Amino acid sequence: MHLMYFTEQPMSAYDSKAGLDYGATALTFSNSHFDPVAGSRLYNQYLEDYIYAEECGADGIMLNEHHNAPFCMQAKTNVFASILAAVTKRVKIVILGNPLPLAENPVRLAEELSMIDMISKGRLVSGFVRGGGQEQLATGVNPAYNRERFEEAHDLIVKAWTQPGPFRWEGTHYQHRVVNPWAVPLQKPHPRIWIPGVLSKETVLWTARHRYPYIALNTSPDATKAIWDTYSAAANEAGYTAGPENFGYLIRVHVQETEEKAIENARQFMWMQGEFTGLANPVWANPAGYFSPSGRRNFVEFAVGRAKNPRGAMTFEQQLESTMIIAGTPKTVIPRLRWLIERTRPGIMAFWANDGSVSAEDSRTCIRLLCQEVMPAVREIGKELGLNSPFEAGSPVSIDHSTDLRARPTAAE
Amino acid sequence: MTDAAWTRATARIADTTMHLSRAGSGRPLLVLHHDIGTPDRLAFYDALAARFDVLVPHHPGWGGSERPGWMRSVRDVAAMYQWLLAELGLKEVSLLGLGFGGWIAAEMASLAPAAFHRLVLVGAMGIKPPEGDILDQAIVSYLAYPQAGFHDPAAFTRIYGDVSTDQLEAWDIAREMCFRIAWKPYMYSQTLPHLLGGVRAPALVVWGDDDRIVPVSAGHAYAKALSNARFETIRACGHFVDMEQPEALARLVTEFVAAN
Numbered sequence: 286m287h288l289m290y291f292t293e294q295p296m297s298a299y300d301s302k303a304g305l306d307y308g309a310t311a312l313t314f315s316n317s318h319f320d321p322v323a324g325s326r327l328y329n330q331y332l333e334d335y336i337y338a339e340e341c342g343a344d345g346i347m348l349n350e351h352h353n354a355p356f357c358m359q360a361k362t363n364v365f366a367s368i369l370a371a372v373t374k375r376v377k378i379v380i381l382g383n384p385l386p387l388a389e390n391p392v393r394l395a396e397e398l399s400m401i402d403m404i405s406k407g408r409l410v411s412g413f414v415r416g417g418g419q420e421q422l423a424t425g426v427n428p429a430y431n432r433e434r435f436e437e438a439h440d441l442i443v444k445a446w447t448q449p450g451p452f453r454w455e456g457t458h459y460q461h462r463v464v465n466p467w468a469v470p471l472q473k474p475h476p477r478i479w480i481p482g483v484l485s486k487e488t489v490l491w492t493a494r495h496r497y498p499y500i501a502l503n504t505s506p507d508a509t510k511a512i513w514d515t516y517s518a519a520a521n522e523a524g525y526t527a528g529p530e531n532f533g534y535l536i537r538v539h540v541q542e543t544e545e546k547a548i549e550n551a552r553q554f555m556w557m558q559g560e561f562t563g564l565a566n567p568v569w570a571n572p573a574g575y576f577s578p579s580g581r582r583n584f585v586e587f588a589v590g591r592a593k594n595p596r597g598a599m600t601f602e603q604q605l606e607s608t609m610i611i612a613g614t615p616k617t618v619i620p621r622l623r624w625l626i627e628r629t630r631p632g633i634m635a636f637w638a639n640d641g642s643v644s645a646e647d648s649r650t651c652i653r654l655l656c657q658e659v660m661p662a663v664r665e666i667g668k669e670l671g672l673n674s675p676f677e678a679g680s681p682v683s684i685d686h687s688t689d690l691r692a693r694p695t696a697a698e
Numbered sequence: 699m700t701d702a703a704w705t706r707a708t709a710r711i712a713d714t715t716m717h718l719s720r721a722g723s724g725r726p727l728l729v730l731h732h733d734i735g736t737p738d739r740l741a742f743y744d745a746l747a748a749r750f751d752v753l754v755p756h757h758p759g760w761g762g763s764e765r766p767g768w769m770r771s772v773r774d775v776a777a778m779y780q781w782l783l784a785e786l787g788l789k790e791v792s793l794l795g796l797g798f799g800g801w802i803a804a805e806m807a808s809l810a811p812a813a814f815h816r817l818v819l820v821g822a823m824g825i826k827p828p829e830g831d832i833l834d835q836a837i838v839s840y841l842a843y844p845q846a847g848f849h850d851p852a853a854f855t856r857i858y859g860d861v862s863t864d865q866l867e868a869w870d871i872a873r874e875m876c877f878r879i880a881w882k883p884y885m886y887s888q889t890l891p892h893l894l895g896g897v898r899a900p901a902l903v904v905w906g907d908d909d910r911i912v913p914v915s916a917g918h919a920y921a922k923a924l925s926n927a928r929f930e931t932i933r934a935c936g937h938f939v940d941m942e943q944p945e946a947l948a949r950l951v952t953e954f955v956a957a958n
Contacts, residue, residue, distance in 0.1 A: 313837070422836055429877040568839050573873035585866035589841050 286667035287674035289345035290338035297642040298323030309566035311354035341656030345377035352423035370405035382412030386434035395445040399468040429574030493519035496684040500533035524690035530678040533633030551612030553641030615658035702747035717762030722747030730799025745948035759875040776805035792816035808893035830913030847937035849908040894923040901927035906935030
């Protein structure tokens with residue numbers, strides 16, 4: 286298994302009452318509440334935490350980015366990836382991911398990621414995402430072309446990584462006279478691409494067709510299994526059999542020396558009123574055209590308050606009960622994880638360990654216990670269950686670089 | 699109020715099936731609806747049909763008209779409507795553009811300065827307001843946006859009642875279309891104001907006195923950019939003038955378009 290440490294990098298140093306009074310803090314909650322002195326302290330604390338996670342034995346550091354919102358301080362994931370490329374030695378730097386549609390120039394992303402790969406000496410895993418609805422509004426990018434831009438930017442980046450320049454790109458959303466970046470990835474044929482996601486079936490299918498691992502972000506065990514089924518069926522059609530190396534799972538796990546402290550700190554996962562990515566106005570979270578047309582009817586009802594959030598709104602206790610959140614000492618956390626892993630069988634796991642305003646000291650305790658006690662036990666569970674990561678399995682980086690595909694079945698005469 | 703007999707037809711324009719409602723007789727009057735689409739029937743349309751050959755198409759991608767996936771600009775819509783008029787063999791048409799439809803009408807007039815009999819713009823988008831901004835529907839709810847277009851909330855209820863889920867869905871689709879062709883800059887063209895001076899048709903620019911969607915400064919900018927324009931305000935009225943003050947607007951339009 287490949288086991289990663291993750292934090293949203295919460296910007297929790299503001300008057301929480303002001304945020305709660307305001308309501309939906311993702312997008313328009315004023316940045317007059319952002320204190321750069323606290324911001325400086327927190328960025329450096331999070332950096333120290335990543336370095337500590339490597340020292341304690343994590344296989345990877347998972348990074349991400351969001352905009353205009355206190356739930357995540359990373360406005361540019363490649364900045365932290367660049368720093369980690371230089372200051373860490375062993376961990377994989379797993380970006381999940383760069384929001385491709387936000388890029389006006391994907392070639393620039395290809396260059397930055399190549400630099401990170403070279404500086405880290407080949408430790409980059411380059412995930413890509415569509416970006417949340419708010420990110421489109423925060424960056425002025427048209428939500429109606431989100432998926433088209435995602436797919437085209439992906440194609441352009443992979444081409445820039447794998448085919449000698451110069452070449453010309455005349456696409457629908459991107460046009461480039463001369464693609465010829467003088468920075469190419471160290472890893473060949475190119476860095477691994479993993480695709481994280483939450484809900485969208487279209488993304489699961491696209492990911493399976495490319496044979497990229499799909500990382501389910503904090504989905505319920507049942508929803509996760511449903512995603513694997515969708516993925517596996519698409520993989521079969523594409524000519525390969527999906528296994529644990531195709532599946533990743535991000536879950537919230539907080540570990541402390543005592544149960545009480547662990548539960549108390551784990552309540553910080555609810556600091557955004559229990560919302561996964563900060564309390565979001567439904568209209569901003571799903572601007573018209575961003576969401577799958579098949580979900581339009583349910584969504585408009587939710588958006589005007591006639592239907593419940595399709596993601597559900599579970600209490601802290603319900604989330605503990607259903608293993609959406611796992612908290613405790615290593616002794617109690619490991620069996621819960623075993624239960625979850627046996628049911629979902631991922632080859633990749635990300636542990637979202639600290640959130641909200643967990644103290645710097647408790648964050649480090651959590652990282653130590655997670656990486657030194659929980660992760661080794663999880664690795665053993667993984668071996669016992671035959672859960673190999675893409676690295677352990679030596680799986681191809683994509684369908685285009687696969688040599689083991691079955692011939693597509695031909696229609697019966 | 700005339701109980702006009704409306705016919706519904708489709709036309710194939712640019713490989714796109716477009717929906718067209720039509721009633722009345724007299725001078726042809728092409729009515730271009732708002733960004734939120736249009737109800738099937740409006741008292742305002744009936745009033746116009748008493749005097750004119752009224753054509754109310756659904757914009758490509760809105761209501762009963764197919765979405766052309768390739769469409770990227772409001773000027774594309776204007777070109778499709780020119781094509782529709784050519785297909786129908788109509789000449790000396792008058793254009794009546796409501797809100798977003800006003801932008802389309804202004805584009806059509808700028809592209810064919812001598813082609814139209816009269817141009818009526820009502821709360822028209824399409825020009826960057828010198829003062830204020832066009833209300834951004836991307837960050838308000840499906841109900842809040844149409845509601846913002848009425849001075850009197852009772853007028854909203856009169857038209858839409860208890861808003862159905864079908865209507866909400868239609869508004870989401872309409873909103874998506876706005877994003878597809880007018881996302882940035884939002885709901886205006888930077889070049890259109892420079893192209894309006896050649897329009898030969900006399901123009902009438904009408905604004906509700908409580909338009910919270912398109913600032914009235916845009917209306918004055920239109921009246922200035924068009925060489926032969928008159929500006930009128932309608933009292934106790936929001937952006938959706940046709941739905942909030944149908945009789946007052948119909949009177950103004952009828953008198954203006956019927957004149958020789």
